[in-house]
Amino acid sequence: MGALAVQTYDLGVRFGDFQALYGINLEIPQGSFVAIVGPNGAGKSTLLKVLLGLDPGNLRDGEARLVGRAEVFGQAPKALPASWVGYVPQVKSFDRSFPALALEVVVSGLRRAWPFSIGPREREVALAALAQVGAAHLAERPLGRLSGGELQRVYLARSLVRQPKLLMLDEPATGVDVVGEADLYRHLEAYQRQSGATILMITHDWEAASHHASHVLLLNRTVIAFDPPGLALRHECLSRAFGHVGHAHDAPVIR
Numbered sequence: 001m002g003a004l005a006v007q008t009y010d011l012g013v014r015f016g017d018f019q020a021l022y023g024i025n026l027e028i029p030q031g032s033f034v035a036i037v038g039p040n041g042a043g044k045s046t047l048l049k050v051l052l053g054l055d056p057g058n059l060r061d062g063e064a065r066l067v068g069r070a071e072v073f074g075q076a077p078k079a080l081p082a083s084w085v086g087y088v089p090q091v092k093s094f095d096r097s098f099p100a101l102a103l104e105v106v107v108s109g110l111r112r113a114w115p116f117s118i119g120p121r122e123r124e125v126a127l128a129a130l131a132q133v134g135a136a137h138l139a140e141r142p143l144g145r146l147s148g149g150e151l152q153r154v155y156l157a158r159s160l161v162r163q164p165k166l167l168m169l170d171e172p173a174t175g176v177d178v179v180g181e182a183d184l185y186r187h188l189e190a191y192q193r194q195s196g197a198t199i200l201m202i203t204h205d206w207e208a209a210s211h212h213a214s215h216v217l218l219l220n221r222t223v224i225a226f227d228p229p230g231l232a233l234r235h236e237c238l239s240r241a242f243g244h245v246g247h248a249h250d251a252p253v254i255r
């Protein structure tokens with residue numbers, strides 16, 4: 001196997017008495033596009049938080065205990081240079097009332113502090129990142145005047161501005177229309193072609209995942225499957241992850 005972007009060794013996360021993740025052993029090759037799929041509460045966001053080097057319990061009360069180990073590019077996530085990893089949080093966690101322009105949000109991805117004044121070089125780099133996701137025209141727009149899909153693009157530009165080697169996205173297509181979702185995949189694939197980056201993306205859209213991802217990580221507190229989409233999304237794997245999967249609203253099942 002080639003070089004790995006992510007490797008985990010019997011990784012587990014416990015919140016108080018609740019075992020959110022257990023026995024996670026993963027080897028994710030560099031350059032792969034991984035769709036992370038699983039039911040609500042399966043531990044998808046928790047896994048991304050661990051890979052980001054965040055305390056998985058930092059968003060809510062409760063004691064979080066991590067067992068096992070995760071490595072990103074052979075290092076502990078917390079030890080990685082910040083520029084190696086990009087992250088796009090769930091759109092519902094964005095605060096649109098914050099009085100900022102799209103350009104400022106993107107520049108904030110270049111710095112650790114809020115950019116009260118933006119230098120010409122930063123402006124150029126941020127505009128290029130916005131252009132990369134088809135959003136250059138939004139640069140001077142206040143966040144409060146962006147649609148969900150536009151806001152998503154601005155945060156995608158923010159995550160790309162430092163050209164990360166690993167890009168993690170938490171349900172980026174939620175609340176985005178079909179055209180917006182197709183655009184999102186187009187931008188991600190273009191970035192991946194240009195940079196060779198590894199992409200991990202949580203999604204509830206199995207069908208899109210099966211078209212775009214190189215691998216699907218089917219998760220339900222532990223790894224149900226980590227395989228190319230055609231294998232991971234087989235009926236038996238989906239049944240193990242989701243229980244009953246024959247409902248009319250479910251995405252088509254790949255057998």
Ligand SMILES: Nc1ncnc2c1ncn2[C@@H]1O[C@H](COP(=O)(O)OP(=O)(O)OP(=O)(O)O)[C@@H](O)[C@H]1O
Pocket residue numbers: 015018020038039040041042043044045046047056057058059060061062063064
């Ligand atoms: N800080 C915390 N304290 C206590 N329990 C938590 C905490 N964070 C997450 N959990 C629990 O851990 C489980 C996994 O949560 P997580 O957000 O990782 O799931 P998910 O697969 O991303 O779900 P969804 O698809 O609904 O976003 C859930 O049951 C959740 O309630």
